[in-house]
Amino acid sequence: MAGKWKALADQLEHEIKEGTHPPGAALPTIPDMVAAGWGSKATVSRAYEELKARGYVTARRGHGTVVRDRSRVRVPLSRYDHVLEPGGTRGPWETATAAQGLNGRMEVDKPAAETLDAPADIAAGLGLDTPAQAVRRRRRAMIDSDTIALQEAWYPRNIAAAAGLDQPGKVTGGVLGALVGAGIVPAEAEETVTVDEATPEQAARLSIAARAPVFIVDRITRDRAGRVIELVRMTGAADRLALVYSPLPLKVRSSRGRAPSSGGEVR
Structure with missing residues (x-):
């Protein structure tokens, strides 16, 4: 009973x-x-x-x-498309939340920029031989006074130095705009999403229960030469985020390897 x-x-x-x-x-x-x-x-x-x-x-x-506020914040993949011009005032999180009428902002964790020995998985994601040093920037994705997600962004040292990302303070307009301004042009990105239990530290910072589920989103961005220029790891409360991957272009080919003719039925 x-x-x-x-x-x-x-x-x-x-x-x-x-x-x-x-x-x-x-x-x-x-x-x-x-x-x-x-x-x-x-x-x-x-x-x-x-x-x-x-x-x-x-x-x-x-x-x-x-x-707790349990309303979900939509986090679209397209949030990065609008922040590639240098000199902007909003980064991806601010852009996505403003579109939903939310008071979103990024707060930088101190120290804002650190040159550290990269963990093995981070070094591998950046395409660096181990041991290797990389620049880490930490920040919190906020809605009003609530911390929705924690972010760790990692950069090869030469990339960070060229774009001024190894300096303390918030990067106005977002990191991608700073990279473009330095002539380092993002060309493609991939995201890997997993779910895990929150660590005690994550639970405390996200104001969630111990061992509550969290999304872990690893985003790797490459330039036109295929060089990795950024790895961002976002850890967020699973009941506060909705990851949106649409619209996605689809390529359809016939069984013989030819695209179907206009108006034709795909078999």
Whole structure:
């Protein structure tokens, strides 16, 4: 038989879904819930922990148990198409969120730029022999005051130096615009998406439950010569992101290797 804590958690989940407790609202304190007759301290505490595990609330210092915003942010692959001109004021995240009427921004984590020994998987992704050093830039993708995703961007040292990416501070208009301004022109990119459990550090920074699912998106960008110029690893709360890969061009060929004639039926 389900305990009182589960019944309370189910009731509060229903109220959150119905809007009784909107995103950003603090749930009553545990003593207030006990005084209102919702159960013992242990019952209410376990119900709140269950809500955290389900992803409906998070604990915020000075604010108590707060309802999470679970609305999804669309992250289209096309977000990069609009930031290839140098001198712009918005990067890919700002561009994509502004199109949805959201207050999105990137915040740089300090130190903004570090020259480090690249981990083996990063060096391999950059096409560097190991051991090798690379420049890492870290940032947080924000909506209002919420951290939606963590980003680590890695660059070969010569690429970073040429585009000024080895210097501290935010790159206004986005990194891709800075690369183009330095004559390093992105030509193609690929993204690999996996899902994993959040590490304790990731869970704390994303305000999600320990071991909650996260998207891990590795994006590799190459120039016209096929040289890797950037590797970006984005780790985001899986219940806050919708990765959109459309429209995608499709090439159709007949069984003999010829494209079908206009208006013809493809068999």
